[in-house]
Amino acid sequence: MTVRPSPGDLLIIDGRASVQFAGDRALTFRVVSVSDQPTYHGWIWLTGYVLNRRGEATTKSEIYVQLAGLRPAHSTPGPRLPRATRPNASPNDQGDGSAVRVGAGLRAPADAR
Template sequence: MTVRPSPGDLLTIDGRASVQFAGDRALTFRVVSVSDQPTYHGWIWLTGYVLNRHGQATAKREVYVQLAGLRRATSTPAPKRPRANRPYASRSDQGDGGAVPDRPGLRAR
């Protein structure tokens, strides 16, 4: 990939982009911003999120990489939304006090 990345791009950052990401330190990276800061020719600062194998962001990082070593990542699955484990509130749970019978010794203030 010799084209400058854009926000939203999904990249594989490995040893081709920088030796610090070689081997098991390779990242799947979602670009958030691309710095305009001057750098050495062919290098670039990227800010984004490291994604796990489920497509969930695990860390925000700023990385300094070679443009020529960047590759578009194969798409990862969309993050799953957490399931709500709580049931819907019943009519008697609305908090209006109508569902609770009056008990001796309790009174509203």
């Protein structure tokens, strides 16, 4: 990515962008702002958030990186939401009304007399 990043961009920051992010120190970074401060040719200051594997912001950072080493990241999944459950559903309920509570006094239709 030799195009100047914009706020909202999701980037992979690794050893290509700067040696300080080589190997296991690579990170996924959500850009918040891009500095207009003069730097060496081909380098840039970025402010943003380091994201964990679940796409959650963990740290706000200002980093100094080479434009030529920046790569767009694929979207990370957002935080997982809990599954919706029905409050009175039994573990065997498939949502079609066919579940039978064996020990709760309910009987299968064939046993009803």
